[in-house]
Amino acid sequence: MSGEVIGVHVSDRHAFSKQAADVITLLEGLGVEGDAHCGVTVQHRSRVRFNPAQPNLRQVHLIHAELFDHLAGRGFDVRPGDLGENITTRGLDLLDLPVGARLTIGDAVVTVTGLRNPCVQIDRFAPGLLKEVVHHDDDGRTVRLTGVMGVVSRSGTVRPGDDIVVELPSGRHYRLDKV
Template sequence: MAKVVSVNISEKKGTIKKPIEMGYFRKNHGLEGDAHAGSWHRQVSLLAQESIDKMKQKGIWDLVAGKFAENITTEGIELYTLPVGTRLKIGEEVILEISQIGKKCHGGCEIRKITGDCIMPTEGIFAKVIKGGYVKAGDEIEVLQETIE
């Protein structure tokens, strides 16, 4: 079963996000109070705990949820293999639509400076909020459809 490990937020772009108990994901906006929220295609970022664990295997031990600036840390789902257009239902009501796989790290990336590497360019994904609601750690993640027709 795929699930949410952590919901993470930051007030400034390019910084490590801090875990919060629960977050409100607003339709066509993203996580309320997060620096990356807004009217664009990268409203929410997601990264799997399994991807973070790969970095730990490289000897970077102090990695925790949010350190790669992801809004939602997941477990039990290989996010980066899902095609753009895939919809994910999280918890009781939130629906996200994958809009981008990976990204280019900008030159002053705080995460790369701290960890020496960044997994977001290859394994992080981005999504738009299709249906809003609250998300918390432990919420189940369900793939609703593989692609948009």
């Protein structure tokens, strides 16, 4: 399994969207250098209010560009960085990865921890978008399409054009859930 980075993004503010960059630096155990969500403990405001001491399992946010293609077909103009991801990918089914999958991206490694759980801010960005990115499957399970979250397992830099190589965890694989 492999894919490619088509965009990298960062924001030093707790804003919904992130700005495109030529390169981002991932810091082991912390996240994206200069990003508002970088830290050992959780940095997302709603989670900080709940428990500021919980570990940051959302250091890096990755979204597959194929989601933007799908949304365009549904009438939404969503571009890389708009939904707050740090890394936009193409050619890799992020949502099908198991917990613990290791992604070598550039010279960095990100370990996948779970799914991004989208919130109402998505509807503030584009009314009706939340219904497009969260729905229920035929078995009644909630399906979240807004990418995956991970932790930085090895520091390094990531640029558009970098390859992404997947290493699956050994043993039993566990389906991603929201983090």
